Amino acid sequence: MKILVGNWKSNGNITEKDSMLKALNHLKTNVKIILCLPFTLLYGKKSKISIGAQDISLYSNGAYTGDISGQMIVDTGAKYVIVGHSERRTYHNETNEIVKTKATSAIKNRLTPIICIGETLEQHQSNKTKSVIKRMLLKSIPDSGNFIIAYEPRWAIGTGITPTKTETATIHQMIFEILKGIGKEKTPILFGGSINARNAKRFINIPHVDGFMVGHASLKSETFLPIIKDMN
Ligand code: PEP
Numbered sequence: 001m002k003i004l005v006g007n008w009k010s011n012g013n014i015t016e017k018d019s020m021l022k023a024l025n026h027l028k029t030n031v032k033i034i035l036c037l038p039f040t041l042l043y044g045k046k047s048k049i050s051i052g053a054q055d056i057s058l059y060s061n062g063a064y065t066g067d068i069s070g071q072m073i074v075d076t077g078a079k080y081v082i083v084g085h086s087e088r089r090t091y092h093n094e095t096n097e098i099v100k101t102k103a104t105s106a107i108k109n110r111l112t113p114i115i116c117i118g119e120t121l122e123q124h125q126s127n128k129t130k131s132v133i134k135r136m137l138l139k140s141i142p143d144s145g146n147f148i149i150a151y152e153p154r155w156a157i158g159t160g161i162t163p164t165k166t167e168t169a170t171i172h173q174m175i176f177e178i179l180k181g182i183g184k185e186k187t188p189i190l191f192g193g194s195i196n197a198r199n200a201k202r203f204i205n206i207p208h209v210d211g212f213m214v215g216h217a218s219l220k221s222e223t224f225l226p227i228i229k230d231m232n
Pocket of ligand 1: 152158213215
């Protein structure tokens with residue numbers, strides 16, 4: 001089953017969430033849809049669409065003003081949480097070690113972490129993608145428990161620029177082999193970065209692309225639903 005993660009980032013309100021869930025709930029699809037919403041929108045009625053958060057505190061409940069713990073996320077009914085998104089790595093200086101701690105905390109709370117990894121444009125242009133991704137992957141994943149990987153080249157996020165099919169296939173194959181080497185070959189590996197209804201078909205049949213993480217195009221049903229159709 002292919003997986004589609006919609007990452008709403010710091011966008012959306014309750015009306016927009018309700019209208020998206022209404023549209024998604026009416027769909028007949030084999031794609032597993034996970035909507036990763038801002039904390040303010042996590043609570044809600046159960047639906048067939050899975051809900052995820054976009055970050056998790058490093059700490060358990062306690063004196064950590066402003067933090068949202070794993071337990072709090074679970075209480076909302078959410079089942080997933082994005083960790084190590086490139087925007088968190090860039091704007092909040094999240095290191096691989098922090099990402100691993102957050103992923104571990106998610107698992108402790110029975111949330112499935114969606115762990116993001118991706119190289120910068122400079123690393124890409126200097127042919128360092130493979131070594132950077134290998135290191136990020138091995139340093140960001142928890143020591144035990146199941147997780148999802150989202151490979152998102154940083155230079156492709158929100159830019160409208162995507163890697164070639166061959167580049168994508170090479171990195172997904174490498175991620176798969178690394179995961180296989182540690183007994184984690186069943187881990188879904190998603191691709192992300194400017195995926196939309198015009199390019200989804202180009203990437204979905206690449207070996208070891210088990211689905212997508214989508215930002216901008218996940219905000220409106222007019223742009224999100226056609227991607228789901230292309231994944232069937
Ligand atoms: C993302 O936020 O993870 C992402 C891939 O964004 P966009 O689809 O807008 O590039």
